[in-house]
Amino acid sequence: MLKIDNLHASVEGQDILNGLSLSVKPGEVHAIMGPNGSGKSTLGHVLAGRPGYTVTAGTVEFLGQDLLALDTEERARLGLFLAFQYPVEIPGVSNMEFMKAAVDAMRTQRGEEPLDAVSFMKLARETSKAVDLDPGFLKRGVNEGFSGGEKKRNELMQMMLLQPRLAIMDETDSGLDIDALQVVARGVNAMRSAQRSFVLVTHYQRLLNYIEPDHVHVLAGGRIARSGDKSLALELEAKGYAWLENEVA
């Protein structure tokens, strides 16, 4: 599915990723943890192709393709989804219109006809219920005036509509209360399948109580300092990151 080899990347001239390697197989859920500034979010943006994030060395293969050679939207259409930590607002563009355009872009990529408005409306309403978001949000501007939790659920809703092959969730759990966290977990668990992989970027072990990862990685200094199974997350919770950083140093 995804094969990252010795990835180096910089933002505004500053090196953030320093030789990160990671392999994600179909159906796997990987959790990426690590202290602030370790490069967790940068990894997600580099994979998604955010402008201004420069890859200086290394390779990334996604579904057999050279991911780094593709434009941002081409990566998305291949099935790479990034749930944003801070989703931006797009005033005036309705959520419904935005999501339909996105779904149609994916369908076009697969050689399918765009969905007709009625079918899409039906699908969107069902999905909004699944993420516990009032269907009224479909008519509002994209993220316009949404609370933090509503924005996160809106991201989840997009993920469910777009049915990606690989979903990278950038601290989707931060700022969520326990109910919202469960909604997110339920959504992710429902989407887990042998063809779909997840990379969960998170600060806290809490999320992993609800979404059980196959692998846990700890980032430090822009590379993976340690990998393990879910017990690694518990160990981190108990000892903190300092323990690990000392060990790496």
Next chain:
Amino acid sequence: MSQAHIDSAIKKEYSAGFISAIESDTLPPGLDENVIRFISARKNEPQWLLDWRLEAYRGWLEMSEPTWAHVHYPPIDLQAISYYSSPKSIEDGPKSLEEVDPELLATYEKLGIPLHEQEMLAGVAVDAVFDSVSVATTFRAKLAEAGVIFCPISEAVREYPELVRKHLGTVVPRKDNYYAALNSAVFSDGSFVYIPRGVRCPMELSTYFRINEAKTGQFERTLIVADEGSHVSYLEGCTAPMRDENQLHAAVVELVALDGAQIKYSTVQNWYPGDAEGKGGIYNFVTKRGMAHRDAKISWTQVETGSAITWKYPSCILRGDNSVGEFYSVALTNNYQQADTGTKMIHLGKNTRSTIISKGISAGHSSNAYRGLVRMNPKADGARNYTQCDSLLIGDRCAAHTFPYIESRNPSAVIEHEATTSKVSDDQLYLCQQRGLDAEKAVSMIVNGFCKEVFKELPMEFAVEAGKLLEVSLEGSVG
């Protein structure tokens, strides 16, 4: 044609009252009283209209070109323009679409314009009978049944002289401004509309279906009179870029809404904006104004994407008590386009209300200015205005300016003004692209969202076209 020829032609027309034969249908460049006499005679106009034109011309001679607008262009040599050319023979146009600029055709294609309409717009000589001709005939019959008059203004001068004479120049006086005076002196043709008392016009009136008729030329003149209690919606222009050799356009539009009447005037303007370096585009200097009598309502909606230079302020004089004025505008500039546009709401009557929603979008190296005046006269008790003026910037080489003028001479009047400037942010584009949309689609979606409040004022089919038009006009503005 020599001056002597013109002189003799004019004399001849004068004695005969109409022109029988002249050697050429196009006047050489230049403007003087003889030219005006020639135009008037060639159009078979009555004496009063000739006098009216001459008076305008004499006034114009005393005036100078306005320089206050936030636009820059080399001086226009008005003596280098020919002020009369009879409708071009259809044989002069391209013979088929194969002879038409491929880039123009590509634009038509993107706008989804049917083939036969493409031919009309591009000025192709076609002798087939268009569907639109028969459609137009059906329309005319329906309008006639309702008593609505909708015809070229030159025809109205002959057929309904008392109506034209009564209203022409009552809203935009002959010497109102430099370009209006020039238009009054030399106007070529345009539309005349009269809606009888209490009649609700049975359809949207559109210049679209008179596209087969003679070109109205660069000095278009439109007069719409809505009699007491009548309603009319008028659509001007067309989303397709029009082929036109004239660089300067100075039109005048006058709306008269008598007691209780409602006029809705919608414009989509997409004249040639010039190439990517800004060369060769149309200069559009337009005077549009409406007079609203008691309980009347005038609503201007405009979508401006074309022209190299736009200088345009559709305005309302709210003369009668309780009259309402509205201005909804989207002005988009790209590349090196310049627009200075806005409105004037002149509140004279009691409890008059006006709403201004202006959306300016600048991309490329363009400059986009909103200029608006809200004036509350001493007698305008209880008058209200709400102005919302939003600018959207795309890229970092364009400019947006706002020049609001507020004059209140009545303490009971309420004026509200809101203005915002925003930018299509990289983060917004990134979000859209991460969801699989390409940058151009993303920008057009964001811009359409920005314009929504105005688009919803447009007649339905126009709104859809306007959205597509923005998309085409924004091409190349990102990346």
